[in-house]
Amino acid sequence: MTSPLRVPVVVEAPQHSGLTTPLDYLSEHPLTPGTLLRVPLGRREVLGIAWRPGAQLDGQALDAGALRPVAAVFEALPPLPPAWLALAEFAAAYYQRSVGELALSVLPPELRKLDATALANRQARLLKRLQRDAPASEGPLPERPTLADEQQRALAAFEAALAEPRPQPLLLHGVTGSGKTEVYLRATEQVLAAGRQALVLVPEINLTPQLESRFAARFPGRRLVAMHSGLTPAQRLSHWLTALLGHADIVLGTRLSVFAPLPRLGLIVVDEEHDPSYKQQEGARYSARDLAVYRGHLERVPVLLGSATPSLESWQRALQGRYRRLEMAQRVGGGVLPQVRLFDMGVLPREKSGHGPLFAPPVLQSLRERIARGEQSLVFLNRRGYAPVLHCADCGWKSGCPHCSAWRVFHKGERTLRCHHCGFTERVPRACPECGNLDIAPIGRGTEKLEEQLAELLPEARIARLDADTARGKGQLESRLAEVHAGAVDVLVGTQMVTKGHDFRRITLVVAVNPDSALFASDFRAPERLFALLMQAAGRAGRDAEAAARSEMWVQTWHPQHALYAALKAHDFAAFASSQLAERRSAGLPPFSHLALLRAEARDAAVATAFLRAAAECATQLDGAGDVMVYPPVPPSVSKVANIERMQMLIESGSRARLQRWLADWLPRLHQLRAQHKGLARWAIDVDPLSI
Numbered sequence: 001m002t003s004p005l006r007v008p009v010v011v012e013a014p015q016h017s018g019l020t021t022p023l024d025y026l027s028e029h030p031l032t033p034g035t036l037l038r039v040p041l042g043r044r045e046v047l048g049i050a051w052r053p054g055a056q057l058d059g060q061a062l063d064a065g066a067l068r069p070v071a072a073v074f075e076a077l078p079p080l081p082p083a084w085l086a087l088a089e090f091a092a093a094y095y096q097r098s099v100g101e102l103a104l105s106v107l108p109p110e111l112r113k114l115d116a117t118a119l120a121n122r123q124a125r126l127l128k129r130l131q132r133d134a135p136a137s138e139g140p141l142p143e144r145p146t147l148a149d150e151q152q153r154a155l156a157a158f159e160a161a162l163a164e165p166r167p168q169p170l171l172l173h174g175v176t177g178s179g180k181t182e183v184y185l186r187a188t189e190q191v192l193a194a195g196r197q198a199l200v201l202v203p204e205i206n207l208t209p210q211l212e213s214r215f216a217a218r219f220p221g222r223r224l225v226a227m228h229s230g231l232t233p234a235q236r237l238s239h240w241l242t243a244l245l246g247h248a249d250i251v252l253g254t255r256l257s258v259f260a261p262l263p264r265l266g267l268i269v270v271d272e273e274h275d276p277s278y279k280q281q282e283g284a285r286y287s288a289r290d291l292a293v294y295r296g297h298l299e300r301v302p303v304l305l306g307s308a309t310p311s312l313e314s315w316q317r318a319l320q321g322r323y324r325r326l327e328m329a330q331r332v333g334g335g336v337l338p339q340v341r342l343f344d345m346g347v348l349p350r351e352k353s354g355h356g357p358l359f360a361p362p363v364l365q366s367l368r369e370r371i372a373r374g375e376q377s378l379v380f381l382n383r384r385g386y387a388p389v390l391h392c393a394d395c396g397w398k399s400g401c402p403h404c405s406a407w408r409v410f411h412k413g414e415r416t417l418r419c420h421h422c423g424f425t426e427r428v429p430r431a432c433p434e435c436g437n438l439d440i441a442p443i444g445r446g447t448e449k450l451e452e453q454l455a456e457l458l459p460e461a462r463i464a465r466l467d468a469d470t471a472r473g474k475g476q477l478e479s480r481l482a483e484v485h486a487g488a489v490d491v492l493v494g495t496q497m498v499t500k501g502h503d504f505r506r507i508t509l510v511v512a513v514n515p516d517s518a519l520f521a522s523d524f525r526a527p528e529r530l531f532a533l534l535m536q537a538a539g540r541a542g543r544d545a546e547a548a549a550r551s552e553m554w555v556q557t558w559h560p561q562h563a564l565y566a567a568l569k570a571h572d573f574a575a576f577a578s579s580q581l582a583e584r585r586s587a588g589l590p591p592f593s594h595l596a597l598l599r600a601e602a603r604d605a606a607v608a609t610a611f612l613r614a615a616a617e618c619a620t621q622l623d624g625a626g627d628v629m630v631y632p633p634v635p636p637s638v639s640k641v642a643n644i645e646r647m648q649m650l651i652e653s654g655s656r657a658r659l660q661r662w663l664a665d666w667l668p669r670l671h672q673l674r675a676q677h678k679g680l681a682r683w684a685i686d687v688d689p690l691s692i
């Protein structure tokens with residue numbers, strides 16, 4: 001009898017459980033790292049992954065004690081590829097999570113429920129189905145447009161990268177409508193022809209159907225699978241298996257798909273690479289964009305990052321020569337970007353209410369002209385609901401949320417006051433709950449009120465609203481978009497949801513009602529986001545070459561002199577980026593420094609603060625304490641949500657590597673420290689936080 005072998009296995013264990021390293025189990029047979037299996041853990045049996053022996057993982061090893069045997073091995077399944085394991089290991093270390101927590105959290109949840117036999121059956125059924133429904137590989141290739149010069153050059157740069165042993169990431173900076181997607185398609189064509197797989201990331205699930213249909217139409221002989229949160233658990237598993245088994249030629253999905261197992265990966269595309277949705281906002285708070293770049297580096301494949309308004313992080317890397325920058329400044333087919341016009345709201349007389357009018361007269365005039373000509377307009381305001389707060393002028397009552405440090409939003413259509421943070425909803429009161437005054441009034445406006453007011457101002461117009469409230473039901477977003485495309489809508493009102501991706505042909509006017517607040521927000525990334533949003537909104541107009549000449553975007557502002565608007569007027573991303581980067585450099589902000597945020601939550605803010613203070617205190621004892629700066633704890637902008645108080649503490653360093661080393665030393669101490677802070681509900685570290 002041969003003696004059983006020791007196999008390191010990672011299981012799903014949150015970092016605070018202390019199980020930060022793989023656990024050792026016994027197996028009769030050697031197991032390839034990446035093999036999925038089931039192992040006993042306490043009294044349960046859980047899904048695990050055989051890991052690489054001796055992998056450099058942080059944390060203390062558990063007492064080896066009496067090792068238990070592996071319960072079952074998923075033998076029918078190929079092991080996860082080595083590059084996948086390396087990616088998971090890197091992501092866990094970088095975002096300061098245990099490997100098990102990270103690796104298991106990005107696998108299809110359905111895997112946990114299946115035993116080896118059930119999975120083998122699923123797999124056999126899937127393979128049969130894949131054989132039966134094999135895409136038709138015969139037939140003429142669909143027609144492809146002749147590339148414009150700029151596209152040609154971008155593709156040539158991609159081809160050059162493809163030929164390199166260690167390709168550099170490519171930053172495709174192309175204005176909306178410059179044909180970036182066509183470049184992705186051509187790049188994909190090349191890697192598919194070489195027998196490789198392509199991974200295409202999109203920021204939002206809403207944007208997957210259109211891209212999916214473009215890829216499917218272009219590659220009828222290839223198999224494409226989608227990966228996003230809209231799939232059923234069974235679909236998610238079968239798409240994941242299709243990828244792992246090497247039967248998917250193209251995987252297209254949201255941030256989670258950066259972890260799609262692809263044995264023959266040849267290309268990663270990250271569309272709208274600047275989009276904040278690429279950052280996971282819970283658990284291991286990874287950035288799928290950044291992990292895509294790392295994965296490209298690991299697997300030595302080109303990464304194509306595309307955007308009309310790249311993130312300043314990526315832009316700076318391109319300036320440093322770490323990414324290769326490809327420019328596409330022209331719209332294909334002769335479309336031009338709309339003329340951006342600023343209206344100085346300060347010149348308008350105030351109305352009785354103390355508020356300015358909703359629309360400046362020339363803006364209203366522009367809307368009327370569009371309606372008369374049968375063209376479409378898009379009006380956006382980044383606030384949903386009817387009004388952000390109700391107010392009693394007699395006693396000063398406001399519609400605060402009893403559970404959060406936030407106002408409850410007035411939704412007129414559904415007659416409710418609803419908290420957008422915790423969801424607490426009540427019928428809107430008839431009278432002031434404090435003093436009985438019947439005259440309680442909304443302050444400010446959201447998209448619902450905007451829609452109502454537009455209907456009064458433009459009685460002849462067909463108006464549709466698109467925001468998280470009207471797009472909630474299944475298929476509602478699609479049906480609304482279809483109405484717009486069919487020309488059944490004159491004015492589309494909405495939040496930033498209307499500005500993203502959709503290729504509206506007939507829009508010749510875009511109005512930003514009141515975008516100023518972001519200019520002075522405390523978050524240092526607010527201007528970058530605003531600029532991207534406005535450029536993206538502008539990009540919705542003038543996509544049709546004929547109408548392009550008379551397309552325009554109106555920005556109603558109280559700060560027409562602001563540099564951001566000047567750059568917007570000139571459609572000059574480079575100018576905006578260089579002024580922002582100069583500010584960031586002098587303030588020591590990213591990309592010129594590296595940040596992490598320690599968050600703590602408790603019913604009592606003092607408990608959260610005490611934990612953060614103690615964490616800061618123990619930080620001073622670490623090696624390399626001089627390399628990092630720990631700021632005092634502060635509340636985030638909404639400090640209480642669902643009766644839990646939140647506090648956060650910023651950590652900054654000039655060196656990413658030193659910050660990483662330092663965090664890795666600090667984290668185990670925080671796990672210990674937690675035991676001394678009883679009332680603490682949660683704590684978590686966020687590396688490269690997006691909003692601070």
Ligand code: ADP
Binds near residue numbers: 148151177178333
């Ligand atoms: P972007 O992704 O940069 O916004 P798209 O790739 O969506 O731009 O291109 C905009 C439109 O132009 C699409 O309808 C696309 O089919 C079309 N298009 C792209 N490249 C070409 C080309 N070389 N010739 C003709 N039409 C093109």
Ligand code: ZN
Binds near residue numbers: 393395432433434436
């Ligand atoms: Zn009152």
Ligand code: ZN
Binds near residue numbers: 404406419422642
């Ligand atoms: Zn609330």
